[in-house]
Amino acid sequence: MSDTKNAPGAPITIKKYANRRLYNTASSSYVTLDHLAQMVKSGEDFVVYDAKTGEEITRSVLTQIIFEEENKSGQNLLPIRFLRQLIRFYGDSLQALVPGYLELSMESFSKNHEQVRSMMQEAFGGKLPFQHFEDLARQNLKLFDRAVRMFTPMSAGLPRQEGSSPDADTDPSGADQILELKSQLEVMQRQLDKITKTL
DSSP, X not given: OOOSOOOTXXXXXXXXXXXXXXXXXXXXXXXXXXXHHHHHXXXXXXXXXXXXXXXXXXXXXXXXXXXXXXXXXXXXXXXHHHHHHHHHTTTSTTGGGHHHHHHHHHHHHHHHHHHXXXXXXXXXXXXXXXXXXXXXXXXXXXXXXXXXXXXXXXXXXXXXXXXXOOOTTSOTTTHHHHHHHHHHHHHHHHHHHHHHHTO
């Protein structure tokens, strides 16, 4: 791995040394996990490499950032039930499908988050955008349901019933867990809806 400057438009290269120090090759300076967290929030793309082996360790560093953020007072975004459900998927037959499902759900949530932010700015200008929040929540739930049906082909042809449980002949270690994960995401969406209505 070269020490040269990053090419224009390319992700910033961060090197992690044995003493856990992180080095930003673009700014030629040492940074902290807080710095990297701010880079993520500002939309700056970076890739982290182990300075000794050259192995890419971006995933583990991002996970460490989440761990640090979760340990800060009032910064808990990951419900315990959600974490337990996520752990159960490791080694499961549907493990490969989970990242795509979570990515789709988070992208949908992120898009709606930007819409809500824009609406709030309009609200301070004298408009009242709150009637749109219910529509946003409904759009999210539709996307979640579509994702679940895509990742559970055995139930794709079945009508969706609120509060109903999967058929007994479905795979309890697969479809049931996907549906449980969907349920947790729906709860998170309802909580967001309640919060925005109190603003």
